[in-house]
Amino acid sequence: MAEGxxxxxxGMVEPIETGGExxxxxxxxxxxxxxxxxxxxxxxxxxxxxxxxVDPVLGYLHxxxxxxxxxxxxxxxxxxxxRTDYLSPLNNELVYSMAVEExxxxxxxxxxxxxxxxFAELNRILSHFLYIGSIALDLAGYQPFLLSWRERELGxxxxxxxxxxxxxxxxxxxxxxxxxxxxxxxxxxxxxxDFIEREAWPEYKTLWMExxxxxxxxxxxxxxxxxxxxxxxxxxPVARASGVRRDLRKDRPYxxxxxxxFEMVTGEKGDTYERSWxxxxxxxxxxxxxxxAVRDMPDGPILGQLPRGPMKAAKGAEVFTxxxxxxxxxxxxxxxxxxVHPYRIxxxxxxxxxxxxxxxxxxxxxxxxxxxxxxxxxxVMGEVDR
Amino acid sequence: MxxxxxxxxxxxxxxxxxxxxxxxxxxxxxxxxxxxxARFQRRVGPEVVGGPAGILQSLAxxxxxxxxxxxxxxxxxxxxxxxxxxxxxxxGVLVLLVIPYDPHLTLVRMDWSxxxxxxxxxxxxxxxxMAGWGSNNKYSLLGAMRGVAQLVSYxxxxxxxxxxxxxxxxxxxxxxxxxxxxxxxxVIPQILGFIVFYIASLAELNRVxxxxxxxxxxxxxxxxxxxxxxxxTLFLFGEYTNLFASSAxxxxxxxxxxxxxxxxxxxxFLIKTYTLVWVAMWIRWTLPRVRIDQLMDLGWKFLTPLALxxxxxxxxxxxxx
Numbered sequence: 001m002a003e004g005x006x007x008x009x010x011g012m013v014e015p016i017e018t019g020g021e022x023x024x025x026x027x028x029x030x031x032x033x034x035x036x037x038x039x040x041x042x043x044x045x046x047x048x049x050x051x052x053x054v055d056p057v058l059g060y061l062h063x064x065x066x067x068x069x070x071x072x073x074x075x076x077x078x079x080x081x082x083r084t085d086y087l088s089p090l091n092n093e094l095v096y097s098m099a100v101e102e103x104x105x106x107x108x109x110x111x112x113x114x115x116x117x118x119f120a121e122l123n124r125i126l127s128h129f130l131y132i133g134s135i136a137l138d139l140a141g142y143q144p145f146l147l148s149w150r151e152r153e154l155g156x157x158x159x160x161x162x163x164x165x166x167x168x169x170x171x172x173x174x175x176x177x178x179x180x181x182x183x184x185x186x187x188x189x190x191x192x193x194d195f196i197e198r199e200a201w202p203e204y205k206t207l208w209m210e211x212x213x214x215x216x217x218x219x220x221x222x223x224x225x226x227x228x229x230x231x232x233x234x235x236x237p238v239a240r241a242s243g244v245r246r247d248l249r250k251d252r253p254y255x256x257x258x259x260x261x262f263e264m265v266t267g268e269k270g271d272t273y274e275r276s277w278x279x280x281x282x283x284x285x286x287x288x289x290x291x292x293a294v295r296d297m298p299d300g301p302i303l304g305q306l307p308r309g310p311m312k313a314a315k316g317a318e319v320f321t322x323x324x325x326x327x328x329x330x331x332x333x334x335x336x337x338x339x340v341h342p343y344r345i346x347x348x349x350x351x352x353x354x355x356x357x358x359x360x361x362x363x364x365x366x367x368x369x370x371x372x373x374x375x376x377x378x379x380v381m382g383e384v385d386r
Numbered sequence: 387m388x389x390x391x392x393x394x395x396x397x398x399x400x401x402x403x404x405x406x407x408x409x410x411x412x413x414x415x416x417x418x419x420x421x422x423x424a425r426f427q428r429r430v431g432p433e434v435v436g437g438p439a440g441i442l443q444s445l446a447x448x449x450x451x452x453x454x455x456x457x458x459x460x461x462x463x464x465x466x467x468x469x470x471x472x473x474x475x476x477x478g479v480l481v482l483l484v485i486p487y488d489p490h491l492t493l494v495r496m497d498w499s500x501x502x503x504x505x506x507x508x509x510x511x512x513x514x515x516m517a518g519w520g521s522n523n524k525y526s527l528l529g530a531m532r533g534v535a536q537l538v539s540y541x542x543x544x545x546x547x548x549x550x551x552x553x554x555x556x557x558x559x560x561x562x563x564x565x566x567x568x569x570x571x572x573v574i575p576q577i578l579g580f581i582v583f584y585i586a587s588l589a590e591l592n593r594v595x596x597x598x599x600x601x602x603x604x605x606x607x608x609x610x611x612x613x614x615x616x617x618x619t620l621f622l623f624g625e626y627t628n629l630f631a632s633s634a635x636x637x638x639x640x641x642x643x644x645x646x647x648x649x650x651x652x653x654x655f656l657i658k659t660y661t662l663v664w665v666a667m668w669i670r671w672t673l674p675r676v677r678i679d680q681l682m683d684l685g686w687k688f689l690t691p692l693a694l695x696x697x698x699x700x701x702x703x704x705x706x707x
Contacts, residue, residue, distance in 0.1 A: 027524050035603045049528065049678055138603045140594060140675035146427040213595055213674050367528070368604050368677045 024052055027367075031060040035138045035371045038381025042358065042370075049366050054359040058352075058385055065386035069345045074100050074311040075174055077345075082168035084347060085383035087130060090123040090159075091325040093172035098254065099321035099332040100174045103313045107304045112176035113255045114297040118189070119159075119171060120255075120323075121286040121293075125196070126155040127326035127378075128279040128286075129204075135276060135375040136208055139217055139368075144208040151200050154192055161185055174311070176303035186294045193287045201283065209280060218272035222361035222373035225270060232360070233353040236328025237278035238377055242270030248324040260292045272376040279378075310340045320348075327351050327378050349383035400493045404482050408475070408627050415626040415663060417444045422667040454615030459522050462612065467520030471613065471620035473513040478627030480506035485634045486561040488644050488652040500558040503635055504545055507590055510628065511537035514592075514599050514609050517621070521612035529608025532678055533592075533599040539685040540589040546693030547583040550576045550700040551639045560635075564643025573640040575703065578696040580640045582689050584662075587632040589681065591625065594670040598678055633662035 030041035039060035045053035065084055069077050081096045082089035094116055101108060108116075133148025156166045162181045163169035171178050208214055224234070226242040239246060247264045249257040265281040267274040315338030322331035328350025337343035354377045362370040420443060423429065436443030458467070484499035486492040496502070511534055518530020551572050555563045563572075573580050589596040600608035610621060637643060637658040644651030646658075676684070 025524060027528075033606060046528075048531070136674060140597065140601070140603055141673070142423075143426060143671055146429070150428070211674065213676055216680055217674065217677060366677055366679065368601070368675075371604055 023047075029367075029370070031057075035374065036381075037134065037374070037379050038384075040355075040379065040381050040384070042374075044367070044370070046367065049368075051362050051365055051367060051370055054362050054370065056355050056358050058355070061381045061385040063382075063386065066346055070342055073340045074104075074313075074342065077342075078173060079168065079170040082170060083382065084386060085325070085327070085330070085349065085380045086167065087127045087380050088123050088326045089168055090119045090172060091323065091330070093170070094120050095321055095323040095325070095330055096332050097172050097174050098323065099319050099334050100311070101304075102321055103317055103319045103334055103336060104174075104307065104311060106175045106306065108176055109301045109304055110256070110298050111180075111300040112302045112304070114293050115177045115181065115302065116172055117255050117257065117260075117293045118290050118297075119162075119169075119177075121289045122155060122158065122189070124326045125283050125286050126152050128283050129155075129200075131279045131326075131378045132204055132208060132276065134378075135272075135372070136214075138371050138375040139214060141208065141211070141214065144204065147203070147207070151196065154195070158185070158189055158192060161188070173303065175306045176301070180302050186297075189290065190294060193290060196283065197287060201280070204280065209276065215273060217368070217372055218276065218376070220269075221272045221365065221369050222376060223269065223271045224357065224361060228357075228360065229270070232357050234328070234357060235350050235353070236324070236326070237265075237282060238275055238328065238354055238357075240265060241267040241275040241278045243268050248322060248329055252322075254323060256293075257289075259296065260289045262288045272372050275376040312336075312338060312340055313342075314338065322348070325350060327380065327383075328354065330383070347383070347386055349386070351377060351379040352384045355379060355384060400483070404479060404493060407482065408479060408623065411630050412623045412626040413444045413448075415629065416447065416622070417441060418660075418664070419667050419670075420444075422664065423671050426668075426671040448619070451615055451619045456616065457612075457614050459612045461522040463520040463522065466516045467612075470513050470517035470520060470609075471617045471624070473509065473516065474621050474624030475627060476513070477506040477509040478624060478631040480509075481631035481635060482627070484560055485631070485638060486564050486643055487655050488650070489561075489565070491652060492561050495561055496559070498558045499560045500548060500552065500563070500639075503560070503631075504548065507544065507587075507632070508537075508541055510590060510592075511541075513624070517613065518599075518609040521609070523611050525605045525607070526609050526611050529599050529601070529605045529611075532601075532605075533609060535678070536589060536592075536596065536598055536681060536685075539682060540586045540689075543582050543685060543689035543693045544586040544590060546690065546697060547579045547586060548639065549693075549697045550579040553697070553700050553704060560638050564638050564645070567642040568645050571640065571642040571645075576640060576696070576700070578692060578699070580636070582693045582696065583636060583640070586685070586689055587636065588666060588669065589685070591628050591632060591666070593629070593666055595673040595676050596681060597675060598681060601675060603675075629663055629666060630659065633659045633666070636662055 025046045027044040027046055028041060029044050030036040031039040041057040041060060043055040043057060044051055065080065069080065072080065078093055078096060081092040084092050129148045129151045133145040136144035159169050160166045162185055163171040163178065224238070224242045226244050229239040229242040229244050235246065243266055245264060245266055248254070250264050262285045265278055265285060267278060313336035315336065318335040320331055320333045322329050330350050331348035333346040333348065334342045335344040357377065358374060361373045417440065421440065436446055481503045483494045484492070484496065484502055514533035514537065515530045518526040518533060551563060552558060554572065554575065555566045557563060592599045600610050610618060613621060637655060641658050644655045646654030
């Protein structure tokens with residue numbers, strides 16, 4: 001698709017004529033760069049400021065997670081998954097726990113399922129707020145970036161009260177959750193949601209989403225057609241911004257998602273601006289889900305019946321479980337050889353797949369557009385280089 | 387004492403005073419910028435550290451910057467790289483010399499001081515380009531290319547925006563321009579001119595939303611990437627001196643210079659100037675950055691025609707009057 005097309009075919013401006021010779025410049029964008037969202041390198045070929053080619057180079061943060069997991073027992077892996085995508089640790093714990101439960105055939109009590117939904121959605125809200133903040137920072141909007149930490153702090157406070165940890169909560173466990181939420185916690189959570197709906201959300205809308213400069217910088221920039229999104233394996237808000245109607249919470253409901261009334265937010269244009277709006281609207285949908293979950297949450301145990309002794313799966317058993325994370329569909333593949341460690345474990349991460357889109361989206365645009373596009377994919381290098 | 391000696395001593399004193407003011411102004415403006423940012427962004431830093439209201443923060447910054455290692459890129463173009471931060475100070479200082487702070491306080495009075503101020507503002511492009519080219523760094527080079535494109539383009543609306551004022555006052559002497567605004571501040575008939583002037587001067591100053599030359603999140607720091615410690619400080623001093631100088635120029639041309647009731651003239655002048663400096667900070671901590679082609683569009687397709695319309699309207703107005 002994009003690979004075979006020349007810059008001219010992609011609607012690029014005429015190249016600079018320098019006596020029949022075309023002059024381009026190679027620029028190492030990263031791995032140490034303020035706007036690569038971690039250690040990520042893109043080798044750019046530039047014609048002036050116009051991007052002729054992008055070659056993403058991964059692996060600078062490689063921590064061997066997939067391999068290290070294979071040296072650990074099933075329960076030991078849970079806290080490690082927090083570090084994979086450090087902006088949505090609870091969603092990682094969730095998908096890993098779901099995979100092991102499927103592998104071992106463990107039933108999860110209903111209350112734990114509701115709690116898992118609440119925490120997964122809370123984490124989605126916090127991750128999306130940081131998305132708005134970080135795309136603002138990449139376009140030099142320092143104000144919304146610092147503002148986004150206010151919401152994260154409040155959210156972290158809630159997570160800390162329930163789990164004892166802020167960034168790496170290690171809360172969702174195989175078979176349920178670690179402990180029940182403290183007395184009065186759900187009330188505070190609802191207050192936090194009220195605050196978002198009443199104050200924070202409108203503030204981001206006026207300060208950032210309706211900012212004329214942000215609109216000028218993002219509308220029509222990095223347009224991703226729906227079929228290309230599917231072809232490249234894009235999921236989550238990026239694909240939905242291009243009109244792809246796919247959300248695992250609706251299409252293949254896990255936990256108790258089928259009991260809640262919420263919308264699947266989709267866009268039409270698939271540009272950077274629309275991708276940002278997707279996150280804004282998903283915050284509102286997550287709030288809806290949490291409200292219903294708090295309302296309907298039954299009493300009961302929070303941890304299911306676990307096998308006696310060390311956890312072991314049957315020899316030859318394998319499982320691939322996916323869930324809808326803030327950045328898109330992330331999944332875990334586990335194969336067992338009957339031991340206490342997974343024989344093979346592999347993490348499927350959404351932004352790893354979507355980084356391939358970078359050359360497609362950025363060719364022919366300016367360096368500044370490349371930054372906006374990269375930010376709109378919401379990459380977390382921790383999950384890209386595992 | 388012979389006349390030449392007393393003249394020379396006077397000149398020396400003026401230079402020393404100006405440079406002292408440059409230092410003091412940078413100190414105050416940097417402190418102000420930190421306070422403004424802290425207020426806008428609910429930061430606690432400058433409120434907690436650095437003495438009452440954080441006034442010692444700038445001093446701590448200064449000491450830190452002076453103590454930093456002086457790093458020079460291996461393949462840098464020596465003299466070009468070395469002189470760039472020094473030259474960054476020149477335009478601001480030149481403008482400060484000719485600004486009328488008070489009816490009796492103009493360091494260098496001349497008939498064509500506005501021309502000097504315009505010529506000085508064109509100087510910034512040279513220092514940016516020297517820094518960007520001399521650093522032997524591709525990010526710096528991109529910054530330098532942006533700088534030349536941006537500053538040269540915005541020079542035109544900037545100069546055109548002055549013309550209305552010159553046509554009304556009939557002089558190029560900044561002191562006389564200020565004097566003539568005792569009844570009416572020229573911002574009222576010249577509102578278009580002022581708008582063009584202010585936007586163009588933000589671009590000339592490399593301030594947000596036009597800070598493309600050093601675009602931190604795009605070009606790492608653009609022309610500044612390879613500068614550290616005292617050299618970086620000189621660029622910073624240059625930036626804040628230029629900010630003050632361009633605000634002072636705006637006050638002189640459009641906001642009645644030193645005119646104002648009760649308070650002494652120089653105080654009015656400083657109040658007005660620092661108000662405009664504050665507006666620039668307000669804009670900086672609110673808006674994101676535009677893209678280079680949008681910047682060019684704004685300059686050539688909006689500001690330049692607007693400035694020309696302003697000149698035409700002023701001409702018609704003067705003819706009718």
